[in-house]
Amino acid sequence: MATVVPLPGASSSAPASRRSSQSSTIPRTSPLLKRPTRRFSSALVFMGWRGGLAPIGRRSVAVCAASSSSHFPPSTLPAALLFDCDGVLVDTEKDGHRISFNETFDEKELGVTWDVDLYGELLKIGGGKERMTAYFNQVGWPEKAPKTEEQRVGFVASLHKRKTELFMALIEKKLLPLRPGVERLIDDALAKGVKVAVCSTSNEKAVSAIVSFLLGSERADKIKIFAGDVVPRKKPDPAIYLLAANTFGIEPSSCVVVEDSAIGLAAAKSAGMKCIITKSGYTAEEDFIDADAIFECIGDPPKQHFDLEFCANLLKKQYVS
Structure with a gap:
C-alpha cells in the first residue's frame, strides 16, 4: 500500500505574505445560489507542447528543447512530482x-x-x-x-x-477511471528516480483507495500520500506541499506540482513550487493566472500534452516579455 505520512506537530513555515488563509465560509463573492463569473487565465496555456518558445497571451515562456528526457542527468530532473488527487488523478x-x-x-x-x-x-x-x-x-x-x-x-x-x-x-468497483496520462507520467518519474507523492485535502482513506485500486499495488508501494488532516490548515494554505518537501528532504523549488484548482495552485505557488494545471470538469474556468503551464490533461500519445522532460524544462524556464 502507499505510504501515508502521520500527523505532524509543526505548522507551515511559509511566509505570511505568501500564505492564503483557509476560508471557513462560502465566498461572499459567490453566494450558494448564484454561480460567479469567472475569467480565463492569461498565464501559460499550452495545448500541445513541442519544445521551443510557447506563446501565452501577455507573456511567453522560454522552454529548453531536448530530444529525449533520457538525456537529462538525474540532477536536472525534478526532485519530486506532487499530484493533487481529485480532478488530477481522477475526475471524481x-x-x-x-x-x-x-x-x-x-x-x-x-x-x-x-x-x-x-x-x-x-x-x-x-x-x-x-x-x-x-x-x-x-x-x-x-x-x-x-x-x-x-x-x-x-x-x-x-x-x-x-x-x-x-x-x-x-x-x-473502478467506476471512475484514471485521467489520461497519469499512469504514463508516474511510471516515467518512478523509473528515473523522481519521488512521487499525492497531496490532497480529501480523506486519507479515500486517497489511498484511489492510489491502490486505480494505480495498482506495485505503484502504490512507491508513492507517498499526504492527505486529509495530516496538516492543520488545508489548501490554499501551502502546508501540505511544504510537508511533502520536508518529508522527502528536498527543496520546494525542486518540486513540480500537478493541480486542477485555483486553491491548489495557490497552495503550490505559496510553497515556492512550479505548478502545472490540468483542468477538470469543475475548474475549467477558474483563474489560473499564476500557473506555470495549463493543459486540458496530461494526455497519452497521440494526444500527449506534456511529459517528465517538460517538467524538467519548467524548472529552468525564464519569462520573457
Whole structure:
C-alpha cells in the first residue's frame, strides 16, 4: 500500500505574505445560489507542447528543447512530482464525491441535496468536513443536527466517515477511471528516480483507495500520500506541499506540482513550487493566472500534452516579455 505520512506537530513555515488563509465560509463573492463569473487565465496555456518558445497571451515562456528526457542527468530532473488527487488523478468530484455526500445526507434523512452547480461553489472550500460545516453555517443546520458547536464537530465527522465509505465503494468497483496520462507520467518519474507523492485535502482513506485500486499495488508501494488532516490548515494554505518537501528532504523549488484548482495552485505557488494545471470538469474556468503551464490533461500519445522532460524544462524556464 502507499505510504501515508502521520500527523505532524509543526505548522507551515511559509511566509505570511505568501500564505492564503483557509476560508471557513462560502465566498461572499459567490453566494450558494448564484454561480460567479469567472475569467480565463492569461498565464501559460499550452495545448500541445513541442519544445521551443510557447506563446501565452501577455507573456511567453522560454522552454529548453531536448530530444529525449533520457538525456537529462538525474540532477536536472525534478526532485519530486506532487499530484493533487481529485480532478488530477481522477475526475471524481461531480460523479464521485458529490454523489457520496448526497447518499449520506439521504441515509441520515437530513433533507439536503447538493446539485452540480452548488457543489462547484462548495469546492472553493478545501476539505469535506470544512465544506459541510461552511454550508450548514450559512444555510442553517439540519433539525437532526446537535445544537452545540462541539457536538456538531462530531456530527460532521460522522457524516464524512460515512461519505468516505460510500466513495471508496465506487473506487473499489473502478467506476471512475484514471485521467489520461497519469499512469504514463508516474511510471516515467518512478523509473528515473523522481519521488512521487499525492497531496490532497480529501480523506486519507479515500486517497489511498484511489492510489491502490486505480494505480495498482506495485505503484502504490512507491508513492507517498499526504492527505486529509495530516496538516492543520488545508489548501490554499501551502502546508501540505511544504510537508511533502520536508518529508522527502528536498527543496520546494525542486518540486513540480500537478493541480486542477485555483486553491491548489495557490497552495503550490505559496510553497515556492512550479505548478502545472490540468483542468477538470469543475475548474475549467477558474483563474489560473499564476500557473506555470495549463493543459486540458496530461494526455497519452497521440494526444500527449506534456511529459517528465517538460517538467524538467519548467524548472529552468525564464519569462520573457
